[in-house]
Amino acid sequence: MPAAQLYAALIDALPDPILVVAGFEAEDLTARRYILANAAAREMLRITAEEGMLLSAVRDPVVLTTVDAALFDETDAEGAYETTGAQTRSLRVRARWLGFGHDGARLALLTFHDETEVRRVERTRVDFLANASHELRTPLASLSGFIETLRGHARDDVAARDKFLGIMQAQADRMARLIADLTSLSRIELDEHVPPRGVVDLVMVVGEVVEAASPLGAQRRVKLDWRSCAGASMTVRGERDQIVQVVQNLLDNAIKYSPDNASVRIELQSGLSDLAAAASQEGVPRLSLVAPDPSQETYAALRVTDLGPGIARQNLPRLSERFYRVDGQKSGARSGTGLGLAIVKHIMNRHRGGLVVASAEGEGSTFTAYFPMAHAPEGVVKAS
Amino acid sequence: MSEHIVKSYEDELNSLAAECVRMGGLTEAQVADAVNGVVKRNQELAASVVVRDDKLDEAERDIERKTIRLIALRQPVADDLRRAVAAMKVASNLERCGDLAKNIAKRTLVIIESDPLTPLTRSIERMGKLVLGRLSSVIDAYSRSDLERALAVWSQDDEVDEHYNALFRELLTYMMGDPRTITACAHMLFVAKNLERIGDHATNIAEIIHYEITGQEMVGGRPKTDALQV
Numbered sequence: 268m269p270a271a272q273l274y275a276a277l278i279d280a281l282p283d284p285i286l287v288v289a290g291f292e293a294e295d296l297t298a299r300r301y302i303l304a305n306a307a308a309r310e311m312l313r314i315t316a317e318e319g320m321l322l323s324a325v326r327d328p329v330v331l332t333t334v335d336a337a338l339f340d341e342t343d344a345e346g347a348y349e350t351t352g353a354q355t356r357s358l359r360v361r362a363r364w365l366g367f368g369h370d371g372a373r374l375a376l377l378t379f380h381d382e383t384e385v386r387r388v389e390r391t392r393v394d395f396l397a398n399a400s401h402e403l404r405t406p407l408a409s410l411s412g413f414i415e416t417l418r419g420h421a422r423d424d425v426a427a428r429d430k431f432l433g434i435m436q437a438q439a440d441r442m443a444r445l446i447a448d449l450t451s452l453s454r455i456e457l458d459e460h461v462p463p464r465g466v467v468d469l470v471m472v473v474g475e476v477v478e479a480a481s482p483l484g485a486q487r488r489v490k491l492d493w494r495s496c497a498g499a500s501m502t503v504r505g506e507r508d509q510i511v512q513v514v515q516n517l518l519d520n521a522i523k524y525s526p527d528n529a530s531v532r533i534e535l536q537s538g539l540s541d542l543a544a545a546a547s548q549e550g551v552p553r554l555s556l557v558a559p560d561p562s563q564e565t566y567a568a569l570r571v572t573d574l575g576p577g578i579a580r581q582n583l584p585r586l587s588e589r590f591y592r593v594d595g596q597k598s599g600a601r602s603g604t605g606l607g608l609a610i611v612k613h614i615m616n617r618h619r620g621g622l623v624v625a626s627a628e629g630e631g632s633t634f635t636a637y638f639p640m641a642h643a644p645e646g647v648v649k650a651s
Numbered sequence: 652m653s654e655h656i657v658k659s660y661e662d663e664l665n666s667l668a669a670e671c672v673r674m675g676g677l678t679e680a681q682v683a684d685a686v687n688g689v690v691k692r693n694q695e696l697a698a699s700v701v702v703r704d705d706k707l708d709e710a711e712r713d714i715e716r717k718t719i720r721l722i723a724l725r726q727p728v729a730d731d732l733r734r735a736v737a738a739m740k741v742a743s744n745l746e747r748c749g750d751l752a753k754n755i756a757k758r759t760l761v762i763i764e765s766d767p768l769t770p771l772t773r774s775i776e777r778m779g780k781l782v783l784g785r786l787s788s789v790i791d792a793y794s795r796s797d798l799e800r801a802l803a804v805w806s807q808d809d810e811v812d813e814h815y816n817a818l819f820r821e822l823l824t825y826m827m828g829d830p831r832t833i834t835a836c837a838h839m840l841f842v843a844k845n846l847e848r849i850g851d852h853a854t855n856i857a858e859i860i861h862y863e864i865t866g867q868e869m870v871g872g873r874p875k876t877d878a879l880q881v
Contacts (some may be wrong), residue, residue: 297662297665323795328673351679351787517758561803581820585773
């Protein structure tokens with residue numbers, strides 16, 4: 268490989284985003300161009316060309332000031348930059364003065380260093396501790412209350428002891444579930460800016476989860492109406508375990524809120540544009556809980572519909588908030604950790620997909636999770 | 652600008668658009684910092700938003716001056732005239748967004764004097780993120796002359812309203828529950844209203860882009876959810 272080609276390949280392969288910026292006069296905005304952008308830079312700034320107007324790639328004031336300092340004051344400069352879009356990334360941006368190009372342009376090197384992970388680790392740890400200590404307090408207080416009673420006047424009361432031990436068992440189970448969900452949520456949050464690499468057949472995964480959930484459905488007298496597209500396959504980009512978790516949580520919720528002898532409908536649809544995937548039945552209040560950045564991707568959508576009590580319009584925006592419960596319905600018969608949808612939301616965001624809820628009080632709810640497809644089929648369905 | 656640079660007509664139009672995009676970047680940063688300020692109760696950040704608003708006002712005046720000069724000297728017609736007018740209108744919408752961000756920052760300085768209202772702050776954060784996403788998306792559409800993306804922003808106007816209505820009810824619940832929160836909640840209500848109006852400006856910009864590219868006005872009403880419907 269000749270030296271020039273080797274250098275070009277080298278720069279393109281560097282993991283950190285790198286731009287070379289050229290400029291002439293400080294007043295001349297349009298003359299400030301990027302003349303080299305490596306693959307990482309093109310991905311981060313969502314640009315396709317290797318050169319173009321600087322402002323068409325980045326317009327953040329901190330980045331522009333940093334570039335200007337290097338270009339026109341010929342000094343090194345740096346700043347902090349946060350990308351917009353569904354998956355925010357925190358970056359440290361550095362600019363170095365390079366000298367003059369052969370056409371007399373001033374040149375500067377712009378490098379970005381990803382600090383998302385460091386920030387995330389810090390924040391996730393704080394969140395985890397705050398949530399765990401707050402949410403575990405109630406079941407813990409109840410446990411120690413019962414222990415006190417059992418050591419005190421209920422010591423020799425066999426009937427009371429059995430009853431209390433049952434309650435304590437339930438509380439301990441709840442604590443275990445909480446810790447499991449919180450741990451899994453923290454792990455997902457940490458990876459949220461790293462796109463999944465695998466490919467998953469959605470038809471197969473949904474089929475398996477539905478089958479595994481049918482005993483629970485039978486126990487609650489809820490019919491699972493799975494419109495399986497037998498033989499068909501629908502491959503999406505994603506991580507199998509996490510997609511299983513999405514399907515499972517949506518299905519669990521639907522079963523939990525279904526009245527007796529009702530059915531839960533599970534459908535798949537493929538080859539949709541982002542707007543078509545997020546669309547729902549006319550007239551029913553709907554809200555996106557997660558929306559991908561606008562793109563030309565095609566999506567496969569999973570729709571889970573229940574005939575439960577539905578959700579009032581004003582409660583829709585808070586649905587994916589951790590520990591949020593509509594009308595404060597704490598534990599009781601429908602006990603959960605209050606983290607199910609928060610987990611689904613973060614997984615969908617990591618998968619560059621979307622999550623939409625459509626619901627009206629007394630008319631049931633439909634949750635739609637849509638994933639970018641691995642191989643786009645012919646003829647994309649656009650939203651009408 | 653240095654007198655010796657003789658720019659072509661096309662260059663002048665391009666740099667007008669470029670200045671709008673740079674102003675867009677400034678506006679995004681102002682809105683993002685204003686939201687972060689109120690969510691994280693960061694007094695310093697809020698104060699810096701108030702100070703930096705002057706930059707946006709100046710950018711708008713500058714764009715307006717240059718547009719008028721271009722129209723007077725070059726007498727553009729058809730596409731070129733629409734591009735010039737669009738730049739001026741986009742700048743004026745961005746400047747309004749900046750004012751609203753500044754107002755959020757000013758209220759933040761009052762809000763942080765009372766106790767934190769955590770669940771409410773989360774709702775504001777969510778709404779802020781949504782509105783900021785729309786603003787970014789529409790500025791992207793402007794800088795890339797991407798009609799489809801502009802239309803996508805325009806057609807999703809109702810989502811912001813949905814969040815605003817939910818927040819409105821949440822705030823009422825709070826104020827009825829504990830009158831001591833009324834001061835902070837009243838300011839929060841305006842913060843939410845300001846965010847909703849920033850979302851409206853994003854929709855306006857989408858309409859301007861549509862006019863700039865096609866020469867047609869948007870027909871049909873915006874997809875609206877009635878804000879007062881109970």
